[in-house]
Amino acid sequence: MASPTTITAVTSRVLDVPLPAPFRPAWGRGEVQSSYFMTLIEVHTDAGLVGITAAEARSETAVAIERFVAPHLIGRDGAAPEQLTAILKGAEIVGPPVYCMEIALWDIAGKAAGLPASKMWGQFASRVPAYCATGEVRSSEQRVEDCRRILAEGFKAVKLRFHSDDHRDDIQVVEAIRKELGDRIAIMVDANQAGLAPGFEGHRQWSFRTAVEVALELERLGVVWLEEPLPRHDYDGLRRLRDRLGTLLVAGGENNHGVHEFKLLIDRECYDVLQPDAVLSEGVYQMRKIAALAEAAGLLIAPHTWTHGIGLLANLQLVASVPNASWFEFPHEPPGWPASALSQMLVEQPWIDADGCLAVPDRPGFGIELDHEFVERCTVERHLIDKRSLQAIR
Numbered sequence: 366m367a368s369p370t371t372i373t374a375v376t377s378r379v380l381d382v383p384l385p386a387p388f389r390p391a392w393g394r395g396e397v398q399s400s401y402f403m404t405l406i407e408v409h410t411d412a413g414l415v416g417i418t419a420a421e422a423r424s425e426t427a428v429a430i431e432r433f434v435a436p437h438l439i440g441r442d443g444a445a446p447e448q449l450t451a452i453l454k455g456a457e458i459v460g461p462p463v464y465c466m467e468i469a470l471w472d473i474a475g476k477a478a479g480l481p482a483s484k485m486w487g488q489f490a491s492r493v494p495a496y497c498a499t500g501e502v503r504s505s506e507q508r509v510e511d512c513r514r515i516l517a518e519g520f521k522a523v524k525l526r527f528h529s530d531d532h533r534d535d536i537q538v539v540e541a542i543r544k545e546l547g548d549r550i551a552i553m554v555d556a557n558q559a560g561l562a563p564g565f566e567g568h569r570q571w572s573f574r575t576a577v578e579v580a581l582e583l584e585r586l587g588v589v590w591l592e593e594p595l596p597r598h599d600y601d602g603l604r605r606l607r608d609r610l611g612t613l614l615v616a617g618g619e620n621n622h623g624v625h626e627f628k629l630l631i632d633r634e635c636y637d638v639l640q641p642d643a644v645l646s647e648g649v650y651q652m653r654k655i656a657a658l659a660e661a662a663g664l665l666i667a668p669h670t671w672t673h674g675i676g677l678l679a680n681l682q683l684v685a686s687v688p689n690a691s692w693f694e695f696p697h698e699p700p701g702w703p704a705s706a707l708s709q710m711l712v713e714q715p716w717i718d719a720d721g722c723l724a725v726p727d728r729p730g731f732g733i734e735l736d737h738e739f740v741e742r743c744t745v746e747r748h749l750i751d752k753r754s755l756q757a758i759r
C-alpha cells in the first residue's frame with residue numbers, strides 16, 4: 366500500500382553557481398575558477414514532502430541517477446532509507462557514486478517525523494566548533510593578515526594549504542603566523558596529496574621522506590593536524606608516518622569511498638582523524654557507522670565539506686549526532702570563495718556565532734531551505750524521472 370512518503374518522482378538540475386571574484390584553488394594548479402557546478406536533486410513523495418540533496422558534479426551524476434537510481438526509487442518508501450541503500454551501493458558499480466542520494470531520503474524521513482536528522486539520530490551537540498578552511502596558496506605576509514581578519518571574524522582555527530614548489534616555503538607561512546600571533550589561532554594543514562581530479566597532474570607529489578619532514582616541522586610548530594600527506598591508498602605509508610608522530614594528528618579520507626574502505630583505514634591505523642563527506646565518500650547515515658567504528662578505535666571524525674551548502678548542512682547534522690567529532694570544516698576564503706559562495710542556493714546561509722561555532726539547524730530533515738529564484742537563475746540543465754517517463758523507458 367502506498368504511504369504518504371512513497372516516492373513519485375526524482376528531478377535533477379545542473380547549476381552553474383557564480384563566484385564573487387576569481388578563485389585559485391590550491392589543489393588545481395593553474396586553475397582560475399569563476400563559478401562551480403553542482404547537481405541539485407529533489408525526491409518528490411505522494412504527500413508532497415520533498416527530499417533535497419546535491420552532488421558535486423555536472424551532468425554525470427544526474428545521468429547516473431536518472432538511469433541507475435531513480436527508476437528503482439519510484440513507488441518505494443522514501444522515509445525508509447536503509448531499505449534503499451542497496452540501490453545506491455549497486456549504482457556505484459555501473460556509474461559515478463551517488464552517495465549524496467542518501468541525504469534526500471533522510472531529508473524525507475526527517476520531514477515526515479518533524480525532526481532534524483541530528484535529533485532522529487540521538488543528538489550529541491546543538492552547535493559545533495568550526496575552523497576557517499582556506500583554499501589558496503598565499504604569501505606569509507598575506508596569510509598573517511588573513512589570520513588577523515579570521516580571528517576578528519570569530520574563528521578559533523584556520524586550515525592552510527601546502528602546495529608550494531618547495532615545502533619549506535609552506536612551513537614558513539606557519540612560522541610567520543606563530544611569530545606574529547603566537548598560539549591565538551589553532552592551525553591545521555592540508556597537503557591534498559591523496560589524489561586529484563583528472564587534469565591536475567602538475568601537482569607536486571610528496572615523497573614519504575618529505576611527508577615525514579613536513580610533519581615533524583608542523584609538530585614542532587604545534588599544528589593540530591596534517592591532512593592527506595600521502596596517496597589515499599598508501600595504507601602502509603600513512604601508518605609508518607603516524608607511528609613517528611606524537612602530538613600532530615594525521616587526517617584524511619575525503620577521497621576514500623565506502624564503509625568498508627574506512628574500516629580498512631581504521632584497521633590499518635592510517636589516520637587519527639577520518640574525513641568522509643556525505644556527498645563524496647559515503648551516504649550520510651552510513652557515515653554514522655564509520656563514526657561508530659572510529660569511536661571504538663579512539664579516533665575522531667571531521668567531515669570534508671567543501672562541496673556546496675547542502676553538503677555542508679548534511680555533514681553538520683551528522684557530526685551533531687556523534688560523540689567523537691573534531692573541528693568542523695567551514696570553507697571561507699575571500700574574495701573568491703567567501704563562506705556565502707558555498708551556500709548561495711540557501712535562504713539562510715550558515716555563519717559562525719561569537720564562539721566560532723556553527724549552530725545546527727533545528728528544522729526537520731537537514732534544514733535545507735532553497736532560494737528558488739537563485740536556483741532557477743543558475744540552472745543550465747534538467748532531468749526528470751516519474752511514473753510516466755518510467756513507462757516510456759520500459
Ligand SMILES: [Mg+2]
Pocket residue numbers: 555557592593619669
Ligand atoms: Mg582536504
